[in-house]
Amino acid sequence: MADSGYLVGEYFINGDVACAEAAISAGCRFFAGYPITPATEVAERMSRRLPQVDGVYIQMEDEIASMCAILGASWAGVKAMTSTSGPGFSLMMENIGLGVMLETPCVVANIQRAGPSTGLPTLIGQQDIMQARWGSHGSYEIIALSPDSPQQMFDLTVQAFNLSEKYRVPVLIMSDEVVGHMSEKVIIPELRESDLVFRKQPKGAKESYRPYKTDNGPVPPMAIAGQGYHFHVTGLTHDERGYPVMTAKAQDNLVTRLVDKIRFNADDIVMYNEHLTEDADIVVCAYGITARIARFAVDRARQEGIKAGFIQLVTLWPFAEKRIRELALKTKTFIVPEINRGQIVYEVERCAGGVRTLLIPHSGGDVHKPEAILEAIRKCHE
Amino acid sequence: MNNHVENDHASIAKYLRQDRLPHIWCAGCGIGPALNCFLRAIDKSGLDPDKISVVSGIGCSGRVAGYVKLDSFHTTHGRAIPFATGLRLANPDLKAVVFSGDGDLAAIGGNHLIHAARRNIDMTVICVNNFNYGMTGGQVGPTAPYDVRTSTTPYGNFEPAFNLPMLLYGSGASYIARWTVIHLHQLESTIMEALLKPGFSFVEVISPCPPVYGRMNKEPDGLNSLKNYVKRSVIKNGADPGETEITQDGPIVVGKFVDVVRPTLQESMARMAAKAKKPAAK
Numbered sequence: 056m057a058d059s060g061y062l063v064g065e066y067f068i069n070g071d072v073a074c075a076e077a078a079i080s081a082g083c084r085f086f087a088g089y090p091i092t093p094a095t096e097v098a099e100r101m102s103r104r105l106p107q108v109d110g111v112y113i114q115m116e117d118e119i120a121s122m123c124a125i126l127g128a129s130w131a132g133v134k135a136m137t138s139t140s141g142p143g144f145s146l147m148m149e150n151i152g153l154g155v156m157l158e159t160p161c162v163v164a165n166i167q168r169a170g171p172s173t174g175l176p177t178l179i180g181q182q183d184i185m186q187a188r189w190g191s192h193g194s195y196e197i198i199a200l201s202p203d204s205p206q207q208m209f210d211l212t213v214q215a216f217n218l219s220e221k222y223r224v225p226v227l228i229m230s231d232e233v234v235g236h237m238s239e240k241v242i243i244p245e246l247r248e249s250d251l252v253f254r255k256q257p258k259g260a261k262e263s264y265r266p267y268k269t270d271n272g273p274v275p276p277m278a279i280a281g282q283g284y285h286f287h288v289t290g291l292t293h294d295e296r297g298y299p300v301m302t303a304k305a306q307d308n309l310v311t312r313l314v315d316k317i318r319f320n321a322d323d324i325v326m327y328n329e330h331l332t333e334d335a336d337i338v339v340c341a342y343g344i345t346a347r348i349a350r351f352a353v354d355r356a357r358q359e360g361i362k363a364g365f366i367q368l369v370t371l372w373p374f375a376e377k378r379i380r381e382l383a384l385k386t387k388t389f390i391v392p393e394i395n396r397g398q399i400v401y402e403v404e405r406c407a408g409g410v411r412t413l414l415i416p417h418s419g420g421d422v423h424k425p426e427a428i429l430e431a432i433r434k435c436h437e
Numbered sequence: 438m439n440n441h442v443e444n445d446h447a448s449i450a451k452y453l454r455q456d457r458l459p460h461i462w463c464a465g466c467g468i469g470p471a472l473n474c475f476l477r478a479i480d481k482s483g484l485d486p487d488k489i490s491v492v493s494g495i496g497c498s499g500r501v502a503g504y505v506k507l508d509s510f511h512t513t514h515g516r517a518i519p520f521a522t523g524l525r526l527a528n529p530d531l532k533a534v535v536f537s538g539d540g541d542l543a544a545i546g547g548n549h550l551i552h553a554a555r556r557n558i559d560m561t562v563i564c565v566n567n568f569n570y571g572m573t574g575g576q577v578g579p580t581a582p583y584d585v586r587t588s589t590t591p592y593g594n595f596e597p598a599f600n601l602p603m604l605l606y607g608s609g610a611s612y613i614a615r616w617t618v619i620h621l622h623q624l625e626s627t628i629m630e631a632l633l634k635p636g637f638s639f640v641e642v643i644s645p646c647p648p649v650y651g652r653m654n655k656e657p658d659g660l661n662s663l664k665n666y667v668k669r670s671v672i673k674n675g676a677d678p679g680e681t682e683i684t685q686d687g688p689i690v691v692g693k694f695v696d697v698v699r700p701t702l703q704e705s706m707a708r709m710a711a712k713a714k715k716p717a718a719k
Contacts, residue, residue: 084527085523085526085527087519087522087523103713106706106709106710106713106714107713107714109710111526111527111706113522113526115519115522115552116519116548116549116552117548119516119519120516120518120519120522120548120549120552121519123512123513123516123519123520123522123523124519124520124522124523124526125523126512126520126523127492127510127519127520127521127522127523127524127525127527128523128524128526128527129523129527130510130523130524131523131524131525131527131528131531132527132528133527133528135523135527149513150513150516153512153513153516157510280490280508280524280528280531281487281488281490281508281528281530281531282487283487284508285486285487285506285507285508285509286508286509287454287502287503287508287509287510287511288509288510288511289502289503289510289511290511290512290513291511298456298457298503299503299511
């Protein structure tokens with residue numbers, strides 16, 4: 056362990072632990088959570104590690120309180136996160152919306168299990184993808200990332216903090232039970248200060264500070280409580296002073312900016328990995344653990360002489376719209392395996408411009424068999 | 438008492454966002470006097486205003502955060518306390534004050550209220566109790582006495598009420614007091630004491646709500662309510678919280694009921710964190 060209190064080197068750890076360690080490496084010093092399978096290991100790790108690095112771990116009375124507490128901590132100037140799974144994610148929705156409205160950097164890890172309702176607490180699902188996008192009421196944009204391994208869980212958790220600080224928006228890590236619970240080698244790099252982002256802070260006279268006045272670009276500098284700015288922020292529709300304004304015009308100004316600050320920066324936010332898509336007639340599009348299975352199936356198809364390719368959606372939201380549209384110009388079929396009965400497939404279809412788009416659904420509790428994806432590729436090839 | 442209240446606008450004007458006045462509260466509402474006492478208490482407490490964060494939930498009392506010229510957060514319904522919990526834990530220099538209403542704190546936010554008291558986190562909660570949801574037009578609240586009429590209990594309230602001091606006592610709050618808005622002097626000194634008290638302090642402020650609750654319960658203007666408070670209030674410092682229940686027509690027991698010393702959450706956290714640092718992490 057480095058003197059600074061974070062791990063550096065090679066470790067054999069599960070995805071949940073990698074998430075916690077990445078948060079600490081990224082400078083997270085506040086965690087509020089509530090026990091829930093299969094995300095509990097994130098909280099347990101944080102409860103042990105945060106006090107070692109002068110951070111605060113608190114177990115709240117429920118997930119609603121956990122979400123609120125990380126927003127409060129963020130306004131106190133501390134990078135903050137929580138972790139949960141389906142039922143807790145549902146409870147967090149209202150205050151994820153508050154985070155969006157107050158423009159509060161924070162990170163929420165959802166280690167997805169299968170639902171609806173209590174569903175399969177210990178078994179995998181990828182069923183909260185549309186909830187991540189639309190779960191809180193109102194019109195907004197959000198950032199969601201999806202790792203396929205403990206290593207990527209580490210890397211994306213660091214990214215999640217950076218993106219949330221840069222764009223002042225809650226960033227969701229939409230992982231799943233298998234990635235959360237699988238143990239693999241994780242290389243933890245020594246992160247330099249230049250690898251980490253901290254929100255832009257206001258300059259100039261404190262009296263004239265306006266919480267939502269933008270300077271360069273759509274993301275306003277963020278003051279911290281306790282420094283004499285005497286700012287006000289509210290979940291009501293507000294102007295650049297942070298004061299409530301109940302008009303359609305104020306609503307349009309605010310909501311347009313909240314949406315555009317993500318939408319217009321999609322090129323900066325969207326990440327994906329591709330494999331053999333150059334000449335592919337069939338592109339398999341997947342995310343999370345399913346991406347690894349899909350890639351395996353694509354390699355098998357290539358051995359059989361089928362021109363198959365693969366794209367992993369690392370960023371789920373904003374959707375990799377531009378790239379899917381580009382691929383749609385040269386491929387003949389998209390195949391989308393996901394552990395739900397159809398969510399991301401509709402986004403792919405929307406961007407496919409009429410190119411055939413097939414879902415390989417899975418109700419959860421298990422992952423796709425590579426043969427199921429391979430079989431679908433073969434059928435499309437016929 | 439009158440001189441004290443009337444002649445000192447300067448002491449509180451600096452804590453108000455003048456550019457947001459006039460406020461939204463109705464004539465005869467008790468939130469104004471409660472806010473007035475809160476700001477006077479801040480002024481006299483010697484606390485650095487830069488370090489005070491005011492957090493409110495939703496409702497008429499929830500609008501307080503929007504009028505104070507301090508770092509102030511208008512959050513979601515019922516969630517001011519957990520938001521303030523994050524603020525306070527992340528920066529131990531901050532004084533976290535939650536100013537909200539009975540519906541926000543004791544109904545939708547009831548779980549957070551009791552857990553914050555149990556933890557004994559350094560936080561002051563000022564609860565304006567007007568027995569109903571004023572902003573939405575006077576629906577029954579969790580503290581509404583049995584049999585009172587509201588817009589959703591047209592035949593009389595069929596539920597028993599929360600007695601907030603009793604609830605908070607059972608949850609472990611370090612400091613519990615209640616006054617009505619006629620007890621301005623006591624309310625001001627109580628809030629100041631609460632602000633300076635380590636651990637979780639809770640101040641209940643019994644308040645008129647003339648246009649809705651009052652209108653349906655024979656107190657159609659603020660003055661009716663104030664006269665009623667004069668008649669019904671019984672000052673009983675140190676009263677057993679179990680004997681402070683408010684009924685439709687019975688006495689309103691007011692005073693400082695609880696003032697005890699318990700380890701605060703921050704003290705306990707620091708004690709445990711010291712153990713975390715001894716052995717190197719594996």
